[in-house]
Amino acid sequence: MVSTRVIVTRYGGTEVLKVTEEPLRTPGKDEARIKVECSGVALADLMRREGLYPLSPQPPFTPGYDAIGIIEEKGENVTQYAVGDRVAVFFNGVGGYASHIYSPVAEVIPVPESLEPATALTILLNYVTAYQMLHRFAHVSEGDRVLIHGASGGVGTALLELGKLAKLKMFGTASAHKHPIVDSYGAVAIDYHSEDFVEVLSELAPEGMDAVFDPIGGRNWDRSMRTLNKQGTFIGYGYTSVFEQGEENDWAARWKALTEAKTTEQGNPVHVYSITTLKQERPEWFFEDVKHLFSLLLYGELQPFISHRIPFHEVARAHELLETSKAAGKIVLIHS
Known part of the structure; x- marks a missing residue:
């Protein structure tokens, strides 16, 4: 089995985005491997791709803040989640554009079962x-x-x-x-x-x-x-x-x-x-606010606007839509 992820090979336009494959690994201690269902696209991803963001990571790197998926395998000591649970992970702007992600279990966020993944991702x-x-x-x-x-x-x-x-x-x-x-x-x-x-x-x-x-x-x-x-x-x-x-x-x-x-x-x-x-300074706020907003979503108080759901392999098109201001609301990459 392999993992697919997007690599920014060098700073530049959408031509620098490359989809690559690599072998899956076993999650480490206190870590979970998550099969991603959807990843979010943000303007800051484009800024990092072009090297315009302060302290932009040096290529090659994988962009992306947010991802939702299913726990596929658990490492040692992971007892609070089961294989098959839907969870979310929030990155520091790097790591979300991947078919499989590895996360310390302390950073994993439970997603209410009845929420549609792409809608929950907007939160x-x-x-x-x-x-x-x-x-x-x-x-x-x-x-x-x-x-x-x-x-x-x-x-x-x-x-x-x-x-x-x-x-x-x-x-x-x-x-x-x-x-x-x-x-x-x-x-x-x-x-x-x-x-x-x-x-x-x-x-x-x-x-x-x-x-x-x-x-x-x-x-x-x-x-x-x-x-x-x-x-x-x-x-x-x-x-x-x-x-x-x-x-x-x-x-x-x-x-x-x-x-x-x-x-x-x-x-x-x-x-x-x-x-x-802020998540680094006040992590409790982040997790409190995600939980509160998920509850608003569950009760129908929120109806997030998703303009495009784009297949993961068409990531360049997602970036082009943002760059040309043709999109509104959230753009979501969908993993098959």
Whole structure:
């Protein structure tokens, strides 16, 4: 039996993605081998593939944050799970694009049996990110006004759905053809191609935003901060502007400076959010929040938006869909 995984052979475009095979091994002590049913695709995967992510791993490496599958074999001392149990694993951005994964049992997350695997997968990266930014950092409450950039994306739609549950007044930037998605959550859609979100919000919500969630970085972070009210919180959680020509590429320095400053120049609270950093610092939050969000999913409170379910071997197409902004919501790689 063999394991199949995707390797980034060198930094570059989708041509550097190579599907390889290797022999399966026996799981070690306190470890489980999991046959993967689905893996998640994220923009940060593309950034690592191109070497744009801070401390990007040196090729060759296997991208991927999140995977769900079935325990196929257990190592010594693994007693809390049985062969055949469905479980989830969350990686530090490296390891998810594989047909079989090996995980310390302490990192394994039980998945409720009745949840469909691809739907459950959306919780691990997208919904935990959105939930923690909304409730662990921005501390939103009913009626708060929030601005969500990239509102049609994987984290963006999670923010919209959780924001709707929290009864927030939401504004979301997205390209015009994705406005129906933003509208469907009860948010006001702003076309970032043809509209200036700062001007639009000054007219529609002159009181200012109580929170802004910005994965874009660069000049967009500065302009987002201008929309806040005096008590408003800014949360940056990405830097996709590195894909754009003319944008600053040394975003790690900006990220570090804001992390240390903890406030904007106007004195507003700032949080620079990284799910992997927070998971290392407060692992109990991650596991609590996954469990809570799984329960919301079980009770039908959440309906995650999956735009594409793509066969694992077509991983390059999944990356192309994200790169060209043709996808909305979550893209999931399906293993046969």
